[in-house]
Amino acid sequence: MENTYKEEDKTTTGTITSTTNNNNDYNQKDNEKKKKQKMTLKTASKPKLVDAIIVRREKDLNLQKILHDNNPSLQFHRGYVEYNLPALIIIKILQYYWKLSTNHTSPLYSYRDALVLTLINKQFFCVVNEMFISTKLIQKYIDIDEIEEAGDRHPYWHDVFYYDYNGRRRYQSKYNPEYEYSTDRVSIEFGYAHLLKPWCPFKNIVKLKVSTTVMESLMRSTSSIHLQHVLSTVEKLNIVSDQKGSITIQSVKSIGITMYNLRYLKLPFAFSRSHFKVMDVFKSLKKIDFGCFHPDLYTIIPSIEQVYSIKLDIVAIPLSNRNIVTNLGGVCLSKRDYGGCFEFPNLKELAFDRETNINIFTHFRESTLNITYLSIHLKTNLKEWFPIIERLRSIITIHDQCQYSNHENDGLALCNQFKQSLSPTLSRFIITTDKVFDASNYLLDMGYHLSFETTKYHKKPSSLRKLYFNKIK
Structure with a gap:
């Protein structure tokens, strides 16, 4: 019984060993077969993969070219606009602008940032460009007498303000008393x-x-x-x-x-x-x-092409050069006879001095005067200037150089005169005011509303504003 059991056990062991060797050979052959298949697939798909990469790169380059040519942010640069913005808005614009300039992951992201910029007013974008x-x-000078009176203050020069005993805001300049200055003045660079x-x-x-x-x-x-x-x-x-x-x-x-x-x-x-x-x-x-x-x-x-001067005498402009002149500023016409009418066929903007002769058509030929912008002292000579303005066939903008106040008669007289205007092209009024001027509904009676304003700051508290009123369509 024991011998029989041992023989059967040996036979079973030999069978198991033989089966294991056969399985190993089969697995090895199967692995080699799979490797050969993978190598065959790689060899066959390599040209297709290269072609796919080339096609993808060409598509990306074409997309980048299209997005660059049609970039809406390139349409914003239309001159220089001075505008005062809060710091948070400027920071936000700079963030979008920086992303647009530095994001090279995909042209789609740059295009998305460009679309965000289109939601920002073009004046904001111009300010960023101007930055x-x-x-x-600027280099400032101050006399020695002013330095002796100033006393010991801040080590740098600044335009600062303080409040006097009446509560009014005053401005002054600070300096460094230890600064080595010359005998007549101090230079602060x-x-x-x-x-x-x-x-x-x-x-x-x-x-x-x-x-x-x-x-x-x-x-x-x-x-x-x-x-x-x-x-x-x-x-x-x-x-x-x-x-x-x-x-x-x-x-x-x-x-x-x-x-x-x-x-x-x-x-x-x-x-x-x-x-x-x-x-x-x-x-x-x-x-x-x-x-x-x-x-x-x-x-x-x-x-x-454009000349601005104090009391400009246009007689001094040669006849041969008047065809290229487009802007004239500070023109002062006298009542004397100039020996004929002036002809500036391409003149578009004309600004007159306070002391000019108002009857301009005695000096300019009306048939060739096609200006679109007129800057005058209108408020003080409203009745004299109004018939002149009505005869300007191409006039679009009137700029009044006089300063307006909150006095009701200023706006009322202007509205009563121009609300019956016969000039169909006139569409904008520009007036100058102080910072306390109430511009709400100022020229509404004559069909104009406040569009925007610009501020010119001075050292004195009374800074001036320029208000732009556009015609309501």
Whole structure:
């Protein structure tokens, strides 16, 4: 019995071992077969995978091109608009703008951010644009007598305010009494040295407002390649007089050479004949605003299209250059006979001085006067100007240079006169007021509503506002 059991046990063991070896061989062959199938599939699908990647990349490139060409944010840059925004709104706009510029995960996300920007008013978008391309450089001066009276205050210069014993708000400037100053004045520079550094954040300045003294310093530093690059993109230059410095002839020439894209130049003073002689380097200049018109201006710069000056005598504008003139500001017409009527066929904007002769059609030919913008002192001469305005066939905007108050008669007289206006093209009124002026429903009786306003701040509390009233359609 024992021998039989042992033999059967050996037989069973041998059978189990043989079966296990067969299973291992089968599994090994099966694995090799699967590997061969995978290799075959990979070899067969590799060209298809490459083709699919190429097609996907082409689709992404085409989509990016379409989104770039149709980017709605590119439609916002339509000039420069000055607007005061709360800090939170500016931060939010910068967040969307940053996402739009840095998100490269998918063009769909950039397009989504661009659509968000379309919900923001174009004035807001222009402000953001101006933050990156504009800077203001001012240098202040103060006399020694004022410093001695000021006493020990803040180490830097600031425009600060305080309240007097009557509760009224007063403004003053603070200074550093330990500052080493000269015998007649102290110079306080609002740092412009950063423009000379390669790490300067301003790379493409388009609008630049600068004092005469700082302008002189910048022009003496034009040997810096970085500064030349930064100033080469300036298109609008506003030089502010600091009453202590002046622009030299060499600086004027350097401005024209360095800022070769300059289109607008504003000066608070009159140039001498020597200054005008070197202004032939301003090849791209189209608009100029300065203290006194010089008769040689068009001889030196024949491309000027817009001229603003104090008591501008348009007789000095040559006949051959009147066809290109589009804007005239500060025009003062006298009652003398000019020997004929002026013809400016392309003139669109016309601003008159306070002392001008109101009867403009004795000097301008009515058939060729197609202006769309008229700036006058309307409130003080309403009855005289109204029949003139009615004869302007293309007039769209009237800007009253007089300052309006809360007196009811101001708006009432204007409404009574213009609510029966016969001019079908007139659609906008612009008036100047103080900050306490109540503009709600001001010109509603004549069919105009307040559209928006701009504020010009001064050191004094009485800042001025410019109100824009559009015609209700």
